Amino acid sequence: MSRAPEPVVDAELAAEHGLSAAEYQQLCDRLGRTPSYTELGIVSVMWSEHCSYKSSRKHLGSLPTTGPQVILGPGENAGVVDIGDGQAVVFKMESHNHPSYLEPYQGAATGVGGICRDVFTMGARPIALADCLRFGRPDHPRTQYLLGGVVHGIGGYGNSFGVPNVAGDVNCDASYDGNILVNAFCLGLAKADRIFKGTAAGVGNPLIYVGAKTGRDGIHGATMASAEFGEDSEEKRPAVQVGDPFMEKLLLEACLELMESDCLVGIQDMGAAGLTSSSVEMAARAGSGVDIDLDLVPQRETEMTPYELLLSESQERMLMVVHAGREDEAIAVFEKWDLDAVVVGRVTDTGRVVARMHGEVYADLPADFLAEGLKYDRPAERPAYLDEVATLDVDAMPVPDDLGAAALKLLAAPNVASKEWVIGQYDHNVRHGTVIRPGSADAGVVRVFAPDGRAKGVAIAAGCQSRMVYLDPYEGARLVIAEMYANLVAVGARPLAITDCLNFGNPEKPGIMWQFIEAVRGIGDACRALNTPVVSGNVSFYNETDGQAIKPTPMIAMVGVLDDVSAHLSCGFAGDGQVIAAVGRVGGVLDGSEYADVIGGQQRGRPAPLDIEAHKPVFDAMLALNGARALSSAHDVSEGGLLVTIAESMLGASRPMGAKIDLPKNGDRPDALLFGEAPARFVVSYPREKADVVARIAAEYGAPLTPIGETGGPSLDVAINGAPALSLPVEQVHHAWTHGFRDIAE
Amino acid sequence: MKFGVIRFPGSNCDDDALYVVDKALAPEGASGRIIWHKDTDLGAVDAVIVPGGFSYGDYLRAGAMAAHSPIMAAVKRFAEAGGPVLGICNGFQILCESGLLEGALARNESLQFICADVWCVVEGRRTPFTHAIPAGRHIRMSIAHAEGRYTHPEIDRLEREGQVVFRYCTADGEVSPEANPNGSMDNIAGVCNAAGNVVGLMPHPERAVEELLGHGGEDGRSLFLSALAWERGTPARVGGGAL
Numbered sequence: 001m002s003r004a005p006e007p008v009v010d011a012e013l014a015a016e017h018g019l020s021a022a023e024y025q026q027l028c029d030r031l032g033r034t035p036s037y038t039e040l041g042i043v044s045v046m047w048s049e050h051c052s053y054k055s056s057r058k059h060l061g062s063l064p065t066t067g068p069q070v071i072l073g074p075g076e077n078a079g080v081v082d083i084g085d086g087q088a089v090v091f092k093m094e095s096h097n098h099p100s101y102l103e104p105y106q107g108a109a110t111g112v113g114g115i116c117r118d119v120f121t122m123g124a125r126p127i128a129l130a131d132c133l134r135f136g137r138p139d140h141p142r143t144q145y146l147l148g149g150v151v152h153g154i155g156g157y158g159n160s161f162g163v164p165n166v167a168g169d170v171n172c173d174a175s176y177d178g179n180i181l182v183n184a185f186c187l188g189l190a191k192a193d194r195i196f197k198g199t200a201a202g203v204g205n206p207l208i209y210v211g212a213k214t215g216r217d218g219i220h221g222a223t224m225a226s227a228e229f230g231e232d233s234e235e236k237r238p239a240v241q242v243g244d245p246f247m248e249k250l251l252l253e254a255c256l257e258l259m260e261s262d263c264l265v266g267i268q269d270m271g272a273a274g275l276t277s278s279s280v281e282m283a284a285r286a287g288s289g290v291d292i293d294l295d296l297v298p299q300r301e302t303e304m305t306p307y308e309l310l311l312s313e314s315q316e317r318m319l320m321v322v323h324a325g326r327e328d329e330a331i332a333v334f335e336k337w338d339l340d341a342v343v344v345g346r347v348t349d350t351g352r353v354v355a356r357m358h359g360e361v362y363a364d365l366p367a368d369f370l371a372e373g374l375k376y377d378r379p380a381e382r383p384a385y386l387d388e389v390a391t392l393d394v395d396a397m398p399v400p401d402d403l404g405a406a407a408l409k410l411l412a413a414p415n416v417a418s419k420e421w422v423i424g425q426y427d428h429n430v431r432h433g434t435v436i437r438p439g440s441a442d443a444g445v446v447r448v449f450a451p452d453g454r455a456k457g458v459a460i461a462a463g464c465q466s467r468m469v470y471l472d473p474y475e476g477a478r479l480v481i482a483e484m485y486a487n488l489v490a491v492g493a494r495p496l497a498i499t500d501c502l503n504f505g506n507p508e509k510p511g512i513m514w515q516f517i518e519a520v521r522g523i524g525d526a527c528r529a530l531n532t533p534v535v536s537g538n539v540s541f542y543n544e545t546d547g548q549a550i551k552p553t554p555m556i557a558m559v560g561v562l563d564d565v566s567a568h569l570s571c572g573f574a575g576d577g578q579v580i581a582a583v584g585r586v587g588g589v590l591d592g593s594e595y596a597d598v599i600g601g602q603q604r605g606r607p608a609p610l611d612i613e614a615h616k617p618v619f620d621a622m623l624a625l626n627g628a629r630a631l632s633s634a635h636d637v638s639e640g641g642l643l644v645t646i647a648e649s650m651l652g653a654s655r656p657m658g659a660k661i662d663l664p665k666n667g668d669r670p671d672a673l674l675f676g677e678a679p680a681r682f683v684v685s686y687p688r689e690k691a692d693v694v695a696r697i698a699a700e701y702g703a704p705l706t707p708i709g710e711t712g713g714p715s716l717d718v719a720i721n722g723a724p725a726l727s728l729p730v731e732q733v734h735h736a737w738t739h740g741f742r743d744i745a746e
Numbered sequence: 747m748k749f750g751v752i753r754f755p756g757s758n759c760d761d762d763a764l765y766v767v768d769k770a771l772a773p774e775g776a777s778g779r780i781i782w783h784k785d786t787d788l789g790a791v792d793a794v795i796v797p798g799g800f801s802y803g804d805y806l807r808a809g810a811m812a813a814h815s816p817i818m819a820a821v822k823r824f825a826e827a828g829g830p831v832l833g834i835c836n837g838f839q840i841l842c843e844s845g846l847l848e849g850a851l852a853r854n855e856s857l858q859f860i861c862a863d864v865w866c867v868v869e870g871r872r873t874p875f876t877h878a879i880p881a882g883r884h885i886r887m888s889i890a891h892a893e894g895r896y897t898h899p900e901i902d903r904l905e906r907e908g909q910v911v912f913r914y915c916t917a918d919g920e921v922s923p924e925a926n927p928n929g930s931m932d933n934i935a936g937v938c939n940a941a942g943n944v945v946g947l948m949p950h951p952e953r954a955v956e957e958l959l960g961h962g963g964e965d966g967r968s969l970f971l972s973a974l975a976w977e978r979g980t981p982a983r984v985g986g987g988a989l
Contacts, residue, residue, distance in 0.1 A: 152858075156859075159800070159859055159890070159892075160756070160758075160799075160800040160803065160804065161758070162758025162759070162799060162800075244803070245800070245803065246755070246756050246802065246803025246804075246805065249755070249756055249758065249800075250755055250756075337755065338755065423861075424858075424862055425858055425859045425860070426859075426861060427859070427861050427890040429861065429890060429950070429953050429959070430758055430759060430798075430890065431758075431761065431762060432761070432766075432952070432953065432959065434959060435958055435959060447958065447959070455958070566958065
């Protein structure tokens with residue numbers, strides 16, 4: 001058969017592929033020739049922002065990635081953290097923003113599928129999912145459609161695949177009108193000494209393709225994710241992949257079954273840039289080469305070209321290397337699960353990735369050169385908007401006459417209100433391990449049995465206070481880390497490590513680059529101080545439409561462990577007549593708060609900073625209080641401040657109950673006391689007989705402890721220094737909180 | 747009592763069901779093992795569980811493909827001989843598709859997947875999985891499905907024959923439209939065959955056997971404890987919420 005005709009490659013075609021003139025020149029120089037059309041396609045994807053991290057790598061290098069708890073940091077498909085007893089958790093978060101905006105169901109679904117593959121590729125069985133979502137303002141014409149589609153897509157994939165969705169974060173803000181964020185997190189459990197890597201080692205070993213057949217879907221998905229959206233974005237819809245959770249479930253079971261044997265050398269998910277990036281990365285990690293015969297690749301469509309086969313992002317595919325001579329053993333496992341498994345090539349010692357079809361070579365590229373990618377030091381400059389938003393105009397925000405009405409409005413705000421509408425569409429109980437369901441505490445907790453039968457817990461908190469990061473990228477990022485840390489200690493989990501998913505605008509703009517650098521610096525500083533290294537992550541740039549960038553959104557998922565899962569705490573009050581107390585500072589500040597936004601119409605001010613010296617003891621005290629089993633409930637104070645936190649604890653009780661609160665006047669405005677925000681604050685409850693031990697432990701750690709009231713009654717009554725400030729019947733609180741989000745979704 | 751748990755491609759509550767019968771209820775005398783869908787023989791088992799999940803991706807129609815799996819012929823023979831068979835969620839759908847149970851499960855009225863705690867009142871004839879639960883008692887379990895709206899062309903006959911085993915109710919035990927999560931006819935959450943030995947239900951009893959996981963509930967144990975008492979042939983009363 002003769003060679004299929006390919007377009008002539010020149011600078012113009014390279015530019016259409018997203019390569020700059022300089023990048024194209026660099027490619028030609030290195031090859032010593034003009035690349036073939038197929039090679040241009042491969043390089044354009046490997047050098048895309050999405051695959052190469054060319055704008056971010058320089059800065060990501062500053063993040064702390066090591067620690068005694070880290071088994072494997074960034075660089076593989078996911079990070080691996082030791083949880084004791086020879087067990088490890090494998091986790092990562094990844095963005096699927098661009099495809100989800102174009103095609104919300106499939107975009108979100110394949111986001112879940114991709115992150116699950118990253119985890120089970122490493123030999124871990126996925127046991128928990130979490131999703132962090134950002135949508136445009138509630139009244140934007142596309143918000144309801146996108147929200148419905150994304151939630152349906154996440155549920156459609158995760159529910160079928162069979163992993164509980166236990167945590168996450170959903171928010172709305174006008175800055176996401178044209179660029180929603182869909183960040184999917186997956187955590188798996190593995191034996192610490194049975195971690196699999198994506199490596200193509202051993203010359204002569206066969207390269208086996210497994211899973212779904214290759215079609216034309218998703219070609220140049222990675223390139224799409226590396227450019228801003230404009231008016232033509234609808235035309236990019238065909239670059240969105242289509243997911244098949246059933247296929248992925250078969251792939252999961254087959255892979256884990258194969259991993260029980262010792263015939264596997266390396267395995268890698270075919271994600272962004274499909275066969276290309278998986279083969280390049282596997283060869284580069286091993287310092288080897290690979291020869292692929294594209295004729296052997298299982299194909300779903302006819303007459304596919306080498307270019308299409310190499311760049312397709314068809315889902316639910318894996319590439320693996322097994323020991324030579326043991327192909328049949330591996331293929332038999334996949335046949336049992338009715339999956340295609342075909343030897344498509346061999347490992348070589350050439351250091352090159354060679355792709356042939358009909359006996360002709362269509363691509364012959366050095367693996368290390370491709371995997372190395374590019375590394376830019378893009379110019380950064382403090383953006384001017386920061387001065388404009390630096391000061392909260394308190395005079396424009398008088399204390400409301402009716403604090404109760406303000407409280408109800410805040411409770412019904414989409415960012416504060418119950419996300420039951422979302423959570424209820426995800427299976428959060430499958431796999432028989434969910435101890436804390438989403439929405440009932442600050443973090444999700446799943447049970448893990450140690451080999452000796454002890455029940456441990458793995459806790460996951462995920463989210464980002466993007467408004468804080470917008471107002472102060474460095475401090476805001478530190479606050480995000482502190483918030484996730486607080487979420488974990490509130491449920492009684494010892495924080496171990498994080499994965500990050502950094503969503504920003506166009507890095508070619510110095511102001512965006514500055515936000516990114518500052519946020520990364522903030523994450524690094526806070527993670528170092530709190531000993532929660534970064535073990536995996538993802539960067540999503542170009543979250544802009546028509547030049548409008550999203551708020552900087554470094555989404556963080558932090559993972560912790562409970563040595564005894566029975567010690568877990570939820571946020572709901574446990575019964576009448578218990579003491580309610582604030583741990584940490586009682587009031588907060590209005591700067592950057594949800595209250596200032598919802599009630600005052602201002603996204604301005606200087607967020608209250610994280611003070612490690614003052615706040616770490618508060619976190620430690622929370623863990624000690626939990627360790628002593630002194631508390632009945634614990635809830636971190638975040639968006640909406642103290643009042644919202646108390647209300648959520650009331651509604652989180654098995655039967656909603658009221659509370660009687662009397663706050664000490666501290667000179668702050670009453671609304672700052674009730675609704676202000678600041679890090680390291682908790683609302684806890686405990687029986688009276690535990691009051692002494694609670695006070696003793698708090699004092700021991702130097703954590704401020706202020707009893708502020710009592711659980712029970714038909715209403716939420718709040719006084720300040722004995723003077724009534726507001727009184728709301730429980731039903732009214734319940735109605736505002738349960739309807740606020742549902743009403744915008746339906 | 748040996749339970750066989752069928753594993754179809756796409757089953758995802760198979761491990762959960764196995765955990766319950768082989769670990770959680772082992773002290774009560776239960777044991778279990780997985781049976782592969784391509785097998786044609788159940789082996790030595792005393793009861794069969796057809797677990798939840800998305801067998802064959804629920805493509806075509808929930809449970810439609812699994813109903814034609816080789817193992818289902820063996821399950822039918824087992825059921826016809828009077829063996830106890832429990833279908834949970836997707837397993838209920840498979841039993842309906844394979845003709846072992848009557849009726850069908852259509853898309854939820856809301857058109858959405860629903861994951862939530864529900865209450866069900868236990869009624870109907872004596873079945874291996876409910877005989878020890880006092881009739882009229884209501885128990886808490888969770889549901890997780892998109893296609894759980896029970897429909898039957900001759901619902902009156904089904905009711906007359908006493909084949910309705912579980913009915914969605916409120917926390918107070920009242921069978922009302924508000925307590926119906928998915929639009930099922932007559933609030934039906936589960937049914938049995940004419941002989942009573944085959945039971946299917948949409949709620950997940952296997953997810954409600956431990957205080958730690960069941961949000962303070964372990965009512966689901968009562969179905970499995972009933973089966974164990976049935977096997978022993980001893981009269982018993984087990985579990986369940988307040989009457």
